[in-house]
Amino acid sequence: MSDLRVDLLGQVLPGPVIAASGTFGYGIEYSEILDLGVLGGVSSKGLTLNPKYGNEGERLLETPSGLINSIGLQNPGVRHFIENELPAMRRALAGTGTAILANLGGGCIEDYEEGCELLCATDVDFIELNISCPNVKHGGIAYGVQAESAKEVVGRVRKVCTKPLIVKMSPQAEDIARMAAACVEAGADAVSLVNTFQACAIDLEKRKPVFNNIFAGLSGPAVRPIALRMVWQAVGAVGNAVPVIGLGGIATGEDALQFIMAGATAVQVGTANFADPAACQRITAEMDAWMDKHGVKSLDEIRGCAR
Numbered sequence: 001m002s003d004l005r006v007d008l009l010g011q012v013l014p015g016p017v018i019a020a021s022g023t024f025g026y027g028i029e030y031s032e033i034l035d036l037g038v039l040g041g042v043s044s045k046g047l048t049l050n051p052k053y054g055n056e057g058e059r060l061l062e063t064p065s066g067l068i069n070s071i072g073l074q075n076p077g078v079r080h081f082i083e084n085e086l087p088a089m090r091r092a093l094a095g096t097g098t099a100i101l102a103n104l105g106g107g108c109i110e111d112y113e114e115g116c117e118l119l120c121a122t123d124v125d126f127i128e129l130n131i132s133c134p135n136v137k138h139g140g141i142a143y144g145v146q147a148e149s150a151k152e153v154v155g156r157v158r159k160v161c162t163k164p165l166i167v168k169m170s171p172q173a174e175d176i177a178r179m180a181a182a183c184v185e186a187g188a189d190a191v192s193l194v195n196t197f198q199a200c201a202i203d204l205e206k207r208k209p210v211f212n213n214i215f216a217g218l219s220g221p222a223v224r225p226i227a228l229r230m231v232w233q234a235v236g237a238v239g240n241a242v243p244v245i246g247l248g249g250i251a252t253g254e255d256a257l258q259f260i261m262a263g264a265t266a267v268q269v270g271t272a273n274f275a276d277p278a279a280c281q282r283i284t285a286e287m288d289a290w291m292d293k294h295g296v297k298s299l300d301e302i303r304g305c306a307r
């Protein structure tokens with residue numbers, strides 16, 4: 001058995017694999033399928049200050065080695081989460097060191113701030129700020145595209161955030177290294193990347209786009225090499241200052257180890273949970289098996305070794 005524990009901003013996580021937002025519910029149901037105690041953390045479904053019904057029309061489409069989703073951040077809102085889902089999450093994770101990440105989205109800065117304040121008054125371990133959301137007051141361009149816009153939202157949230165703040169970056173960023181640096185300058189304690197890649201599909205029979213919003217988010221193994229390149233770049237830009245959490249298309253232990261060797265502190269697993277509900281536990285075991293076979297005793301021995 002290798003030592004798979006990860007120190008993330010002073011909190012020791014039992015493992016390097018965190019279940020990614022939107023792909024693992026609140027983790028509660030999964031306690032019957034896998035041992036949540038081997039996971040580093042569970043990132044909640046993306047929360048917004050007020051409940052959201054999500055998008056109309058098609059929401060999911062399978063593509064070669066990938067998935068396109070247009071869920072539209074359907075969620076019960078921060079207050080409902082705090083009163084209902086969070087206590088159940090805590091019960092499901094009791095006695096484990098598995099962290100709770102509250103993934104927070106928003107359409108305007110004020111909503112991000114208020115949502116963050118409410119979440120910081122609870123016992124969640126980390127705030128994961130999703131800046132892929134469209135800025136409704138500024139033409140709908142996502143906060144995570146331009147470094148200046150990200151800097152503004154991260155800086156404002158930082159002022160009210162009393163928890164460790166992880167900023168989850170979008171692969172749509174104009175320049176991923178500059179974006180990572182801007183988030184850290186604005187006060188991010190860590191960055192996670194990547195969110196989904198903007199994609200499109202056309203329904204031939206209808207002669208129309210499959211998704212009402214035309215574009216939707218691509219994830220899964222199809223994106224992994226690009227995600228890995230972006231994680232490499234983010235580590236190069238900010239890896240000396242803050243932890244970088246890598247994700248995008250990880251489906252096996254060997255995939256996860258590539259992100260660690262690129263310099264990621266920990267990884268997240270999303271789409272793989274749909275094909276294999278026990279993916280996070282399996283991937284952790286596969287990482288362990290590879291490390292055992294190669295005489296690697298801890299992740300620190302190989303983190304960033306490919307650079």
Ligand SMILES: Cc1cc2nc3c(=O)[nH]c(=O)nc-3n(C[C@H](O)[C@H](O)[C@H](O)COP(=O)(O)O)c2cc1C
Nearest residue numbers: 020021022046069130194195219220248249270271
């Ligand atoms: C159905 C679905 C819903 C998602 N919902 C969220 C969300 O609410 N908040 C968020 O930050 N990311 C969300 N994501 C993005 C994932 O957390 C992850 O960043 C992305 O899918 C890339 O990782 P993967 O290839 O392992 O899935 C969602 C992804 C999928 C597939």
